[in-house]
Amino acid sequence: MKIFTSLVGTAALTLLFILPAQADSHDPDVIGDDVAAAINYLLVDEDGNELDSSADRGAMWYLHGHQNIIPGLEEQLEGLSEGDEFTATVAPEDAYGERRDDLIQEVPAENFPEAETIEVGMTFNAQSPQGPMQVVVVEVGEDTVTVDANHQLAGMTLEFSGTVEMIRAATDEEIQAGMVNE
Numbered sequence: 001m002k003i004f005t006s007l008v009g010t011a012a013l014t015l016l017f018i019l020p021a022q023a024d025s026h027d028p029d030v031i032g033d034d035v036a037a038a039i040n041y042l043l044v045d046e047d048g049n050e051l052d053s054s055a056d057r058g059a060m061w062y063l064h065g066h067q068n069i070i071p072g073l074e075e076q077l078e079g080l081s082e083g084d085e086f087t088a089t090v091a092p093e094d095a096y097g098e099r100r101d102d103l104i105q106e107v108p109a110e111n112f113p114e115a116e117t118i119e120v121g122m123t124f125n126a127q128s129p130q131g132p133m134q135v136v137v138v139e140v141g142e143d144t145v146t147v148d149a150n151h152q153l154a155g156m157t158l159e160f161s162g163t164v165e166m167i168r169a170a171t172d173e174e175i176q177a178g179m180v181n182e
Contacts, residue, residue, distance in 0.1 A: 028169055031080050033065035036170045036180045039077070039086075041162030051153065059165040061182040063174055070095045073160055080164050088160040099155035104138065104148045111145070118145055 028035045038059035043052040054060050062068035064077070072094025080086060092098050112118055122137045126149070139146035174180055 028167055029081055031064050031077050031164065031167055034170050034175050035064045036168050036174060036182070037062060037064055037077065037164060038166040038182070039162050039164055041160050044159045044161075046157050046159065048159075051158070054162070061180040063170055063178060063180050066175075066178040068179060070158075072158075076160075077164070082164055082167050084164045086160070086162055086164065090158045090160065092155050092157060095156070095158050096151040096154045099150050103150045104146065106141075106144045106146045109141075109143050109145050 031037050038061045040054045040059050041052075042050065042055070044050050062074075064074060068074075070090060072090030073088050075094070076088040076090070077086065109118065112124065115122070115124075118137060118140050120137050120140060124135050124137070124147070126133055126135045126147070128149070133149050135147035135149045136152070137145055138148045170180065
């Protein structure tokens with residue numbers, strides 16, 4: 001709150017303006033852009049099957065507003081404070097996208113010269129016009145290998161639950177790098 005006083009003629013005029021509170025960039029109270037946040041989480045699919053958890057690794061740090069986590073989760077963490085518990089349901093389009101048939105391709109087995117044997121489930125790094133990507137072998141034929149470049153969680157609605165463990169202002173270096181140095 002700020003008070004402004006002005007002299008008008010011989011009478012003093014006092015005006016009271018209530019201005020919105022401005023966030024202290026050194027001590028954020030809530031998660032927002034350029035805030036480093038640490039969350040503990042459990043990720044399950046729609047059937048309740050555990051897909052991932054921070055339980056064995058400790059809290060996951062991320063830099064809010066810098067695409068460090070999937071957009072649907074980041075949006076739902078915005079405005080939370082240290083100690084807040086959360087649940088977030090994230091649709092495929094706000095996570096890893098829908099599964100795309102065009103990302104499943106049959107390629108010549110000779111494209112895998114380094115591998116002695118090729119088996120279903122193996123992962124390889126591939127180069128595409130959009131840049132590097134990881135592919136998973138889904139079928140092995142005599143002369144061809146079918147690979148899938150969809151993210152393993154593509155097409156899935158994801159259910160997160162967890163706690164915001166810590167938040168702090170990101171350093172200038174973290175903001176410039178686009179990630180937290182924890």
